[in-house]
Amino acid sequence: MMNSLLRFLVGLVLSTMSLVMAAKLPPLPVWNEADKARIKEGELVVGGGLLTTEAPKPAGDDTAQAQGVEVIIEAVEAKPSLDEYKQLEANSVISGVHLERYFGKKPEAHLVDPQQMLSMQERIDLKYALDMHMEESELPIYVYLFDLAQKVPDDYSPKKVYDAVFKENKDPLVIVYYFIGAPERSDFLLAGGVSDRVPEWQVKELLWNAAHKAREQSDVFDQLDGFVGQLSMRLFWVEEILREMIVDSANPPVGQQAPSHSQADKLAGMLGSAGEIELPMLVYWISGGVLLIGVGGVWLVRRKLYFPESPSPCRLGGQIGAMSGGVLSYRNRHQPPSMQREQFRKDFF
């Protein structure tokens, strides 16, 4: 009973839905009388336009062919080849078109990797790291990536690349040739501004530290990331040195402004420069403290102590004094001062 009722209801619902859907659909196409006649006569094949290879010809084509117009085929520009980013051999020398791509112009980004040796995600991460460095630093880093055993021609050393590409830029910058998987092969150049006055040993130490940090990692990208991170941190101190040098050059010492040749002027200049040597504030504080303690000690030792002028009245006929302290006896070895102290005021005179 229940099953038949359920079937009736489902049938009712389905029929109602089909009626509603049919009401919403657009009307079906209808053959006109002329087409019906052509189909019956076989002049028109249903679906013939889709199943045959001959495209329908426009009405004007027959006339163009009839006139015999020459068709000119022009050469079009070749599509960009996938070989553009083709990597060089692992132990090759950078040459050919890659020289142009590496060193042809000033790089637009801080990461120069025309061989596409990094994956997309690695490139994004490294660019982010370099951008973070640029936000906090005024010393940009340009990282040129090469493969493990690739070699850069001598004519394209960082110094020569700087002269050729970055020379117009007066601000200091850093160029790094990084060989993926061999951070100790990295080449480094700090150039521009007053950077040539940074001690060479400091630059070498900076590079050594960055390479050492990179060597702590086993993955080649982690090595590169560590290298750049360490380089960024170490460059902070180089920036400090550069700032100090800029300040020094902006405010030259008074003694150096006018060079003089007389002995007296030279001596005065030496004394003046000696007086201008900057010492840490801690030294001043310690010196001041020691001086203060010394002066205080001398004052304590040499100070004069005065008694108030209120002497006692004369007693027992004495004009100078009549006061005697407690008598300490050392006659008896077995009578220490602690025992003698109890006998005061017992026998005066």
Added chain:
Amino acid sequence: MHLSAEECPHCGLVLAQLDSLYEDFDRTVRRPHDAAGVLRVPERKKVAKWISRAERAFPQLYFSVVTCSLQDEQNVRSYGFWLMNRGEFQDIQESAVKEGCVMLVIDVNRKEVCLQVGYLLDGAMSEEGSFDTLSGGHPYLLECNFMHAIDVMLGGVRKYVKRLRRKSRRLAK
């Protein structure tokens, strides 16, 4: 003793009575005054140097170290009292006042030591305080090492005089 007593309340002693008792003693007081002859020449020089330094620090005072050998009827306190008032101190600095005497008296016969001071200091002085000052030299006195004992006792005396000065200044206010 009452501060204004004319004579000793116990025995009626006055200074004049001590003149006959110590008439044989030298009234000239050298600094140090080694009447007992227990100090060597370098030791005397050392004590003189200490006295000189102490007098630079206390311009009103004059110091002396006296060694003596008293008889049984004599007493280190009465001898100190008599010598301080009857003695003729040599080479006292001009800034020193008459009542500013500080004298360490050592009796090598009766084996007693005491400290005598003038009226400038006695307002703040106590018997116990001065006794404590000298007690540091007791072990050396037992061994008759007088120089070492004097050295220790003078160190205590200097500190004690500083304390007396502070106390006098408080009392004077």
